[in-house]
Structure formats: structure tokens, C-alpha cells
Amino acid sequence: MATLAQPVGPFALGTFSVPDAEPFPGLLSKGRVLDLSAALAWAPSGMRAVLERWEEALPVLLVLADEDALDWRPLEGLRVHAPVEPRQIFQSGANYRQHVIDLEVAHRSPDDPRTVEEARAEVAAVMDRRAAEDLPYVFIGLPSTIAGPYDDVVLPSWAEQPDWELELAAVVSRPAYRVPVEEALEYVAGYTIANDLTDRATVFRRDMKAIGTDWLRCKNAPGFTPLGPWLVPAASIADPGDLRVTLKLNGETMQDESTKDMLFGIARLVSYISQTSRLLPGDLVLTGSPAGNGIHWGRLLRDGDVMEGSITGLGMQRTRCLAEGSTA
Structure with missing residues (x-):
């Protein structure tokens, strides 16, 4: 399957292994x-060590x-890990937006008095206000x-x-703290694909609605963020604000x-996060998911489902x- 996931640009980065050996960058x-x-x-021990010396490493990687x-080793036969x-x-x-x-x-x-059209219009107005006030929502x-x-x-x-x-x-390339929007992309080494799995039933606390969302419960089970396959350098992506995000479930586009x-966009998110937190090399900034989730289709994930996720230039x-307790 790895041969189907070639990225754009002269090179990409990943983490690989052969049987009975430790992964390598x-x-x-x-x-x-x-x-x-x-x-x-x-001799970096992992990809994060490469990113910690990104400015020094990038021109060398281009030459290599x-x-x-x-x-060189053929890609086929290597196990591909999260990059x-x-x-x-x-x-x-x-x-x-959608x-x-x-x-x-x-x-x-069920007792919401608004029509579907009224609900959509109200949410659109809220989003316009958020965008104007420069208030992303990040957890x-x-x-x-x-x-x-x-x-x-x-x-x-x-x-x-x-x-x-x-x-x-x-993917962050160097420590970033209180970075202006105009400089934020200078702190991005490159881009990859993430599938941020979510249990919709536990997004909101049922026992006390005033608490609000429960991101620990609904998003943080082991393996709930498939990542990669590749880290594609930012220079190979002409415009991260104009990429196609596509997920297929059992071959059907969702x-x-x-x-x-x-x-x-990326610059506004990185800058916003950095006003509060210090981003570190190798950190991830997930940018949100577009329309077409299972809750929209009325079709959630179940045992045996296969998801194929691709983004322009980043592979697939x-x-x-697998349901817990099932056998592969």
C-alpha cells in the first residue's frame, strides 16, 4: 500500500522499520x-531530532x-510508522464552515424551535463573528x-x-512563542495527514451540561490519531490553504x-496557539475537519470498516x- 502514497516534491520524510529492528528516520x-x-x-535517533535542527538539515536533505x-533501500518491504x-x-x-x-x-x-434554515443561518453568523474577532477554537x-x-x-x-x-x-520546526501571524509559517517544517477520530456520543458531558465538552473522553483513546504517511516539507506545498481533503469509507467518498x-489558516492558528503556549519542534497543529463526517451521513464507524484518507500532495x-475484542 505504501507504493500508492508517493508525495509531491523532491523528497519527503518518514519513520520506517524492518522486522525485529527499531524504527529509524x-x-x-x-x-x-x-x-x-x-x-x-x-545521527538523529528519530524524526524529532531532525526537526530540532531543521534549518541546518533542510539544505543537506535536498542534496541527499x-x-x-x-x-538507499526500496520503500516496499519497509514498515511505515507515524512520521x-x-x-x-x-x-x-x-x-x-460547512x-x-x-x-x-x-x-x-428535538424541541429546538428553529427550522434547519434558521439554524444554519445562525451558525454562519457566529462563524463570521469568530473570524472577524480572530478567535480560533483550539484544544x-x-x-x-x-x-x-x-x-x-x-x-x-x-x-x-x-x-x-x-x-x-x-508540523512545527522550531520553538514558537508569541509569534505574529506574518512570521508564523516560518515555524512550520511541513505538513502531513491526520485522522482525528472522535466518539460523538461522549463529546458533551451528559451528567453536567455546564461542564461542556469532554475532549479527553471522546478523542484520546489509543490509536485515535492515525498520522502520515509522510512529512512533506512546506516548500513543496504551494498553498496549504488550497488542498483537497478526501476520505473514503470502504471505497465510498465521504x-x-x-x-x-x-x-x-495555518498562520493564524500557529500564531494564536503561540500567544498562550510554547510550540516545540515536532509538535502538531491539526487544522480541523471538513464536512462529511459520519454524524452527517448517519453512518458511524464499525468493525471491519476501512478508511482511506488523502490530501493533495501528501499521500494517502x-x-x-476493529471492534475491541475482535480478531484481525
């Missing part, structure tokens, strides 16, 4: 992989990608949710409404939207769902 170019733990002078007389292990995951919610409208309609109370996820791009994901027995949320993820529909991930 790798350079992917022309369908072949170079072990960076051996090729780079400082064009060198044929190196110890990076982040220390922090920042997740943007309610960042796609997605928020769909969720509002799906979660309307925090756990690194333990990260899974490889081709790994199976176990649906916990308590998850009544597991759902998909394919997202563009930015999400198919442009990142143009985002309320807040493939995730099979």
Missing part, C-alpha cells in the same frame, strides 16, 4: 528510502535526495493517540458513535473538501477499524 525520494540516522553527521550513490512523535498536539475545532453547520444541525435538540490532544498511517485502530467498547475527521496537520473552507493513509 528516513528520507523518501524516488520510491526509495535513506536511513538518516546513518546519513546525517549528528539527489545522490544516487548512497545506501513524527509529537510532544504536544494542538487541535483546532469548528474550523470548517462542517460546523452540519454538526449544529445534527446535534439540534489539546495526547501523543499516545498517534498511530501509523496503515495501522489498524481498535474501536473501544464504550465508544457508541466513533467517527472520522480527516485533517491537514502542520469527505471531499478544499482547505479553502477553513475559517483560520489506510486504516482498518
Whole structure:
């Protein structure tokens, strides 16, 4: 399956392994992989170590990608892991206009007096105000949710409404704190694909509505963030605000939207997060999911489902769902 996921640009980065060996950071170019733990002078132990020296590493990686007389390995036969292990995951919610409208309609109370059209119009007005006031909505996820791009994901027995949320993820290249919007993209090493799985049934606390959302419960089960396959350098992506985000469930297209529909682009999200928190090399900024989630279609994830998620230039991930306790 990895051969179907070639990225755009002269090279991409990933994390790979062979049977019975530790994963290594790798350079992917022309369908072949170079072990960076051996090729780079400082012998990075993982992709985060590469990112911590990103400005120094980038020109070297460009040269290596064009060198044929190196110890390249064929991509086929290598296991592909999540490209990076982040220390922090920042997740943007309610960042796609049509997605928020769909969720509002799906979660309307049975006694809501508004018509569908009235509900949509009210939510649209709220989003316009948020955009004008420069107020993204960001929460925090756990690194333990990260899974490889081709790994199976176990649906916990308590998850009544597991759902998909394919997202563009930015990968941070250097520490960022109180960064202005105009400089924010300078702190982005590149982009990858994330599927931010969510149990819709536990998004809101039933025991005390005033508490609001419960992101720990609904989003942070092990493996709930399939990531990758590749980290594609920012220079290879002409415009992250104009990429196609597509998710297929068992071959049927469920999400198919442009990142143009985002309320807040990468620069605004990175800058906003940095006003409160210090972003670190390898951290992820998930940018929200477009319309077409399972709650919209009335079709949630179940045992045996296969999701294929792709974003323009970033390759494709493939995730099979297994009910807890089932056998592969």
C-alpha cells in the first residue's frame, strides 16, 4: 500500500522499520528510502531530532535526495510508522464552515424551535463573528493517540458513535512563542495527514451540561490519531490553504473538501496557539475537519470498516477499524 502514497516534491520524510529492528528516520525520494540516522553527521535517533535542527538539515536533505550513490533501500518491504512523535498536539475545532453547520444541525435538540434554515443561518453568523474577532477554537490532544498511517485502530467498547475527521496537520520546526501571524509559517517544517477520530456520543458531558465538552473522553483513546504517511516539507506545498481533503469509507467518498473552507489558516492558528503556549519542534497543529463526517451521513464507524484518507500532495493513509475484542 505504501507504493500508492508517493508525495509531491523532491523528497519527503518518514519513520520506517524492518522486522525485529527499531524504527529509524528516513528520507523518501524516488520510491526509495535513506536511513538518516546513518546519513546525517549528528545521527538523529528519530524524526524529532531532525526537526530540532531543521534549518541546518533542510539544505543537506535536498542534496541527499539527489545522490544516487548512497545506501538507499526500496520503500516496499519497509514498515511505515507515524512520521513524527509529537510532544504536544494542538487541535483546532469548528474550523470548517460547512462542517460546523452540519454538526449544529445534527446535534439540534428535538424541541429546538428553529427550522434547519434558521439554524444554519445562525451558525454562519457566529462563524463570521469568530473570524472577524480572530478567535480560533483550539484544544489539546495526547501523543499516545498517534498511530501509523496503515495501522489498524481498535474501536473501544464504550465508544457508541466513533467517527472520522480527516485533517491537514502542520508540523512545527522550531520553538514558537508569541509569534505574529506574518512570521508564523516560518515555524512550520511541513505538513502531513491526520485522522482525528472522535466518539460523538461522549463529546458533551451528559451528567453536567455546564461542564461542556469532554475532549479527553471522546478523542484520546489509543490509536485515535492515525498520522502520515509522510512529512512533506512546506516548500513543496504551494498553498496549504488550497488542498483537497478526501476520505473514503470502504471505497465510498465521504469527505471531499478544499482547505479553502477553513475559517483560520495555518498562520493564524500557529500564531494564536503561540500567544498562550510554547510550540516545540515536532509538535502538531491539526487544522480541523471538513464536512462529511459520519454524524452527517448517519453512518458511524464499525468493525471491519476501512478508511482511506488523502490530501493533495501528501499521500494517502489506510486504516482498518476493529471492534475491541475482535480478531484481525
